[in-house]
Amino acid sequence: MKTNVSDLATTAIAPVIWGSTYLVTTEFLPGFSPMTVAMLRALPAGLILIMIVRELPSGIWWLRAFVLGALNISIFLGMLFVAAYRLPGGVAGTVLSSQPLIVVILASLLLSSPVRLSNIIGTLVGMGGVALLVLTPSAALDAIGVAAGLAGATSMALGSVLARRWRPPVSPLTFTAWQLTAGGLLLLPAVVLTGQPIPVPTITNFLGLAWLGLIGAALTYALWFRGIGRLPPSVVSSLLFLSPLTAVLLGWSLLGQTLTVLQIVGIALVIGSIWLSQRTNT
Template sequence: MSRTTDILLTALAPAVWGSTYLVTTEALPGGYPVTLAVLRALPAGLLLLMVTRCLPPRAWLGRVALLGSLNFALFWVLLFVAAYRLPGGVAATLGSFQAMMVIILARGWLGTPVRAGAVAAAAIAVLGVGLLVLGPEAALDPVGIAAGLGGAASMAAGTVLSRKWQPPVSALSFTGWQLTAGGLLLLPLALLTEPPLPPRSAANLAGLAWLGLIGAAATYALWFRGVARLESGAVSMLGMMSPVTAVTLGWIWLGQSLTPVQGLGAAIVLGAVWFGQRANRARPDAAQPAAALPQPNAT
């Protein structure tokens, strides 16, 4: 399969994740962020385990728990904290720093060289996201800022470690392991901190099905597939598709206004994503061979 196809399939994941805000606000009850995160992760993870019939070996349990925490449990909790304490534009802009963090972490954990073009693409993308989503209501809350940057760091670490630790199983199995671990880690927190959900309507069930089956199981399988096949920096740049989709859906579905400045921001983001794919592309002699990745029985 060509690299272009790998990029397009991986980009589908953050493009779909951009619908999360719309689905959450329009189809799900408010005030249950951790419970909804559990219902998004755990059923999808268990379903993938049933379909693939592949459980992680004992030697992988620690790694799976850490990856499930970074990519789902910790990331989603910090994401909700940032969303509650900051305007959406500020939270999205802080999240866009993930690409820069991936470049730094990949250098330390994978030995990936830091390319000037990749750094420039990540910086330009942050600028584009800022133009796309920041508005005059933008406010700075210290806790919200810490949560936004912490969420970006959590996802960045999860992305790089998912590249470093590649088990010889399908992307569906690897996704199921992590979703289940993330959901199990969040379950006690949901039970301790939030009241029971009210009776679910048809819209609630449809929203949960979308976020769980499509927004978690299917898209994260594509994401982790891309993590295994593409450079970490290239994958992280594709995450910039999420705010573009979110703003586009708000314009089409909710009738929100789209200013020329936002249009310019979207164009800058898309241009930075394209440039980032070229700048992050590893040369054949510098690519890391899959054989060097640890196997499940590694310590």
């Protein structure tokens, strides 16, 4: 499949915006539990989109919507937060960056997509770039945290591949509405079981939730699933390396964090891995 530059650029918007999640969560939503933020990010956005598109799943798509909602939203976000709590941020980010490699493997098994050596090299280079971007010398490993990170990466990788295999008979916006709503509903029991009260939201909290829900979920997932339907899986998955890149650049530009020589090398490797992945499919 030939890569369309316009589709590539449009799809890339999603992981770039996802890279702002850490900054928005820490600066706009202090005091909120991770599961609460995940649920409030997905469910209201999904319900708003349902009201806009006014279309519910039918037949087998009820089951598929909840399967994909679990893989791309509930399980992914749940495992993401477990990894974030048990691992230093750099280790968690590096483990989660294995997702593009997992997508290449799953796409080969489920979609019969060819596994090209350049794709494997590209994803490994990207993972190396992410490691240089976010790892610190004092980073420590935790078996449960690493397992959770790999489970989260595998969950969304499988969800992305299944979304392409099943090819929904609706627009990307409607498809996004179904998954966000299903994923948000599946997160509700986790919020209840944690027993942590939801703080009375301030204007700042509302702004943070609006960004994460309307922009960081409703818009970005619609763009992401549109890209999944139009681009090769290896190209789409390689764009995920843009998230940690964006997070580091935002921390440097807005929070006054330093940018080391190794991080600059990491930036070059991430950009190079994305270029290699899309060149392979041109």
